[in-house]
Amino acid sequence: MSARAEMDWTSFCALFICVSYVSSTKLHEAARVKVTNEGITRFSFKDNNISLVKLVSTSGNKTIWVGGHKVLYSISPTQAPEPCQVEVDLCQDESKDSDNPHCLNRISLLREGVDGNLLFICRSRDGNARCCNVISNYSLNDCFTSEHYEPDINEPSLLIGNMLYFTKSEKGLYRINKEDRNDIIWSQTFPEGLTYLKLIVGKGLHKDKVYSFFAEKHRDGEHWIPRVSQSCMNDRGGSKSLLQSSWTSMIFTSLSCGRGYEFTQMIDVATLDTDDDTKIYVLFRNYWNMSAVCVYNMSEISKLFSSSEFNSTDVPKNHRPGTCVEDSTRLPSDVLGFMKNRPEMKDWVKPENISLLFRHRHYTHIQVDRVGDQTVMLLSLGYLESVLQVPQVHRFNSFVA
Ligand SMILES: *[C@@H]1O[C@H](CO)[C@@H](O)[C@H](O)[C@H]1NC(C)=O
Ligand SMILES: *[C@@H]1O[C@H](CO)[C@@H](O)[C@H](O)[C@H]1NC(C)=O
Ligand SMILES: *[C@@H]1O[C@H](CO)[C@@H](O)[C@H](O)[C@H]1NC(C)=O
Ligand SMILES: *[C@@H]1O[C@H](CO)[C@@H](O)[C@H](O)[C@H]1NC(C)=O
Ligand SMILES: *[C@@H]1O[C@H](CO)[C@@H](O)[C@H](O)[C@H]1NC(C)=O
Ligand SMILES: *[C@@H]1O[C@H](CO)[C@@H](O)[C@H](O)[C@H]1NC(C)=O
């Protein structure tokens, strides 16, 4: 690719810097570890327009996939510390345009593959996207086109069965059907100032629902509200006159974190699956630039959505808003009218009793993993510049809030 010759080599580090060991119930001061510069591998890329770092495990081999504007790199522990450029033909099966021999597609989404495929990739051009599975010899397979709806490489996404879910900050949650290009659902227009951080599927009884975590700027333009929404995967949108092709099951609540310190700005969200639940680790910042991590669980969030009252006086009587139904296009107009006003719950989600508080640390990313019987939390102090992660080494003090 021409990028090879033109671009400067850019120093790059894909690893998170600070590591804290936390047992699943209680914080142990002594178990904290500090990561120094040693043991950190730096990688250099020929294309300095790297826009995504993605950790993908392929058949037990950990591979980091790094998606650039037009190129894809793979890094594996068994490989020399030089990233390997992967030849994915972004213009495969595109009609050849003799006036414009250069491929104008760019990578707009990159995910772990499902059903034995290596990766899932979308390439975009002029607001339209074409999404495909990438198979083990890097050729594209099973592609579908999304006209007028283009994912964004740095936004959360989910691929479940035929459905691709993705968010667009300032716009909302989209769902497109691989098999039926007319089956598209999107959010109604939101107030400005939305940043999506995570999309996840419910557990157990709620595995038919999808949850989005996002930071919302308060109307006053200064404060933030940490939000979670729930919607039914089988939502088909409303009637022709109300909420057609929009979510008819999307309900909202807020997350509370910290007593007295008012942690309201959601910075990043990580999840960890347990046997029958999912724990949600949310990195927050407050007005005084302190950082905190509050931990929630999905069973509690789903329970709240199905039991809390709505923060409204005109709740429909014959149908609980947000309940999944077989055909949402037949929902009565009072229900659709209620859903149009972004229904919120009266109760807020409370964190589990293991919040962590950090004084004056601008953590920007969180990752959580399990190592043996320990839960390992990784916090990054790096800042993002052109979505390049620049490492800084730091130690931190933490205590139970
Ligand atoms: C870098 O990528 C962004 C989008 O990811 C694109 O808008 C921009 O034109 C790219 N810059 C270069 C120099 O290729
Ligand atoms: C995993 O990596 C090892 C060592 O490089 C290699 O021999 C093996 O084929 C890889 N397995 C897969 C499934 O890629
Ligand atoms: C990649 O694998 C597929 C399926 O095994 C095959 O049809 C295709 O020809 C292969 N492509 C290349 C470039 O080897
Ligand atoms: C918090 O940090 C931001 C950016 O570094 C800075 O502009 C702001 O003044 C800080 N706020 C306080 C209360 O220290
Ligand atoms: C309920 O709605 C009112 C009016 O919009 C608002 O002031 C209040 O903060 C809301 N309460 C909760 C718990 O969201
Ligand atoms: C889920 O969170 C709630 C509220 O913090 C807590 O009471 C409950 O014990 C948690 N459940 C699990 C399985 O950890």
Ligand SMILES: *[C@@H]1O[C@H](CO)[C@@H](O)[C@H](O)[C@H]1NC(C)=O
């Ligand atoms: C929650 O944390 C507080 C403060 O550390 C502690 O006093 C209390 O016993 C804890 N509660 C539970 C149920 O663990």
